[in-house]
Amino acid sequence: MKKFKKIKKIKKVKKTILDVSEVAGYLWQRGWAERNAGNISVNIDDYIDKDFTVDLSQYAYFSLEKSFPALGGKVFFVTGTGKRMRDIARKPLKNALIIKLNDKGDGYYIISHKKTVDNFAPTSELPTHLAIHEKLILPGSKNRVVMHTHANELAALTQIKEFNNEKILNKILFGMHPEAMIYIPKGIGFVEYALPGTIDIALKTIDMIDKYDVVLWEKHGVFAVGEDVMETFDMIDILAKSAKIYFMCKSAGFEPEGLSDDELEELIREYGN
Numbered sequence: 001m002k003k004f005k006k007i008k009k010i011k012k013v014k015k016t017i018l019d020v021s022e023v024a025g026y027l028w029q030r031g032w033a034e035r036n037a038g039n040i041s042v043n044i045d046d047y048i049d050k051d052f053t054v055d056l057s058q059y060a061y062f063s064l065e066k067s068f069p070a071l072g073g074k075v076f077f078v079t080g081t082g083k084r085m086r087d088i089a090r091k092p093l094k095n096a097l098i099i100k101l102n103d104k105g106d107g108y109y110i111i112s113h114k115k116t117v118d119n120f121a122p123t124s125e126l127p128t129h130l131a132i133h134e135k136l137i138l139p140g141s142k143n144r145v146v147m148h149t150h151a152n153e154l155a156a157l158t159q160i161k162e163f164n165n166e167k168i169l170n171k172i173l174f175g176m177h178p179e180a181m182i183y184i185p186k187g188i189g190f191v192e193y194a195l196p197g198t199i200d201i202a203l204k205t206i207d208m209i210d211k212y213d214v215v216l217w218e219k220h221g222v223f224a225v226g227e228d229v230m231e232t233f234d235m236i237d238i239l240a241k242s243a244k245i246y247f248m249c250k251s252a253g254f255e256p257e258g259l260s261d262d263e264l265e266e267l268i269r270e271y272g273n
């Protein structure tokens, strides 16, 4: 981290790394992060002074399958591929890395680690993360965090064919707890199954991110965007709670009643913006 001391806003970079490690611990404790499941990236470019330069020739370079021109030169903190959330929680800089895209946005340098570090690359879901970050930097969005996790309760909902429908999903999730409407008023988007780690799943996801801050990947998990790491985690946590209450009622042999349309409308009137 020595070279990063030159960054004036180093405190914000450090806080981001600490927040990612804290949330990585929560993901593990929730049972949402088996083995190397899940990944987090944060656009930390705003925290880097424009006059901060690094000798890029010193660092390992990787090309990207697709280019992200709008992200050219930008800097991200990303969890590492194959790394465990429980290890990121203990040792974030051994299990996550800082990357800087080249000017064209079709490749990146790992600038937090020496060239020699083997098997250390960003998350396998980097195409989806970058595709989303490319949208998030457009005017009007302050979201800089992208988080993917295998939230059991939400993934379980997608295993039920009749729930693979945004209207039904949102009715259930909003109905189980008022906080869902208060904190995630846009609700959740649904992305039908696609092979993890591919451009295909990235494209399907970015289509949804225009409309929603949280999207469900069928038979896989959840993808969320937010302004900071804690807030992004909180949205997933609240929606997972709703799904859990739904399943608790079902396991007890009851059909949950859910909040009525009038009660939901009242929440929108009181808390909506």
Ligand code: 2HA
Residues within 6 Å of the ligand: 036, 037, 038, 039, 082, 123, 124, 125, 148, 196, 197
């Ligand atoms: O990072 O969760 O979807 C591992 C995954 C891939």
Ligand code: ZN
Residues within 6 Å of the ligand: 037, 038, 148, 149, 150, 196, 220, 221
């Ligand atoms: Zn996953």
